């Protein structure tokens with residue numbers, strides 16, 4: 001059992017506010033990912049939870065107990081650092097048993113736990129090596145092993161994969177997902193990589209500038225971004241944004257006239273929406289397609305294409321100069337420089353008001 | 368025509384020769400001192416200087432008869448080691464806090480500490496002499512231990528600080544999360560990681576203490592006098608006896624040279640790179 005509650009948590013460094021009031025609940029056995037651009041305060045938030053930084057104000061509760069003032073040594077949390085932070089003068093075995101040795105655990109029992117963790121992580125043949133004799137991936141596994149051995153209430157990960165090469169990163173990502181299943185542990189994971197967030201999390205917390213933008217399951221965030229920031233942050237290639245104005249409103253929908261030159265009836269509505277309001281329409285690459293003859297479409301000029309084999313991501317420019325990305329078939333000829341007509345499926349569009357907040361979608365809200 | 372390989376080899380031979388020459392130049396005064404210590408006083412004065420002569424032990428015998436070498440050597444050892452240990456005991460926590468809990472004033476503090484080394488010691492001779500006298504510490508080892516500790520503290524703090532700076536913070540934080548207390552964090556993680564740097568710092572402090580002459584000459588006479596005072600006693604008052612002076616200097620340098628030689632592996636490692644990367 002491990003649940004964590006953050007209550008209006010704030011942190012500043014030398015007068016500069018970095019964490020600006022975070023309220024969050026982490027449930028037992030949950031895999032929570034903090035994601036956000038570099039410098040948004042993810043690491044700081046994690047370090048506040050770990051107790052490595054003192055909070056400026058607010059409270060942290062672990063299993064109902066206020067641990068805001070408890071030292072990191074007594075919080076019973078384990079952290080895996082981006083730099084691995086292995087003890088360079090100790091063998092892998094010693095690295096993994098260090099915490100239990102400090103706690104004065106029974107020697108045989110400690111050995112057994114280290115051996116178990118080593119087996120799970122396939123580190124058994126490396127137990128007597130020093131960290132400098134290991135590759136990056138192996139070091140990362142030792143760092144994870146060091147956390148597992150302790151059987152902590154919560155695992156904290158700070159960008160654990162960002163020092164690994166691409167292939168290893170994918171492999172370790174899978175291993176972490178498997179580990180979460182096997183250990184049935186509560187994990188909090190920090191990353192700036194939205195793919196890691198999407199693939200690993202039960203619950204994604206999107207942070208920006210020290211505030212939470214949105215919390216939800218990966219697909220919730222993907223399909224129902226609460227604002228422009230979340231919409232633009234999750235998904236690769238990024239969602240395209242087209243500016244426009246509301247030209248008509250009625251119950252259950254509205255009509256938008258885009259600067260790029262298209263009138264579109266959308267199933268989005270809100271009480272606050274008025275004719276003439278500036279809005280932003282968002283659409284993902286997979287929801288754009290080439291218009292069939294006679295279909296009203298958005299005229300664009302094709303720029304470069306990225307061909308991945310399975311798909312082609314074609315970058316295009318609308319007449320308003322706004323860039324869009326279209327996912328096309330993998331075997332398509334390069335349309336560079338051509339004029340294309342794109343069909344925007346109204347049901348897939350996202351609409352954001354002048355503040356950047358999502359206007360709710362009548363059909364999806366019901367679903 | 369020289370091939371590239373040949374010219375490379377020539378270059379490395381030339382560089383090697385040059386290094387030997389420089390090393391010899393630096394080492395020459397010590398070599399000359401040791402040689403002179405085995406000459407008679409007459410030979411020691413000879414012009415042109417003698418490279419070949421009948422070696423004699425008479426200088427060493429004379430010194431042994433006139434003064435108790437072991438008494439001075441023991442003072443040197445006791446004072447140097449005590450001062451070094453005391454200095455490290457103060458410097459390690461100081462450097463720890465400066466390296467890992469840096470504040471706006473840390474850099475200034477470091478500079479200020481070093482700036483105290485710019486004051487000529489003789490400028491504070493009077494007050495310190497009077498303090499030592501007033502507290503009854505004149506001519507005691509304790510007085511020299513305290514003075515040496517204070518004199519070397521800035522350099523030692525500075526060096527330890529630099530070595531600690533090389534230790535990634537994350538490692539100490541990992542230890543903290545692993546349940547280590549402050550003391551365990553230092554003794555089981557930080558100090559073992561920086562032991563190379565600490566060893567070279569300790570050796571440097573030992574050498575500085577061992578060779579210190581100003582304070583030992585002024586604050587000790589017989590009871591607490593270390594080897595530097597013994598050397599000084601062989602200079603002016605009885606006229607210059609080069610051979611005996613060389614012999615006593617050789618005796619004074621020998622222990623620290625041998626000690627330094629034995630620990631040079633540690634020293635070089637400590638000076639050339641941080642312990643972690």
Ligand SMILES: Nc1ncnc2c1ncn2[C@@H]1O[C@H](COP(=O)(O)OP(=O)(O)O)[C@@H](O)[C@H]1O
Nearest residue numbers: 013014018036037038039040041042043044045
């Ligand atoms: N110890 C510190 N002192 C001063 N500023 C800090 C400190 N730690 C982090 N910051 C600042 O807080 C901001 C957020 O940092 P961080 O939490 O590391 O971001 P992230 O992990 O999301 O990239 C950055 O602008 C950084 O400069």
Ligand SMILES: [Mg+2]
Nearest residue numbers: 042043044159
């Ligand atoms: Mg970070």
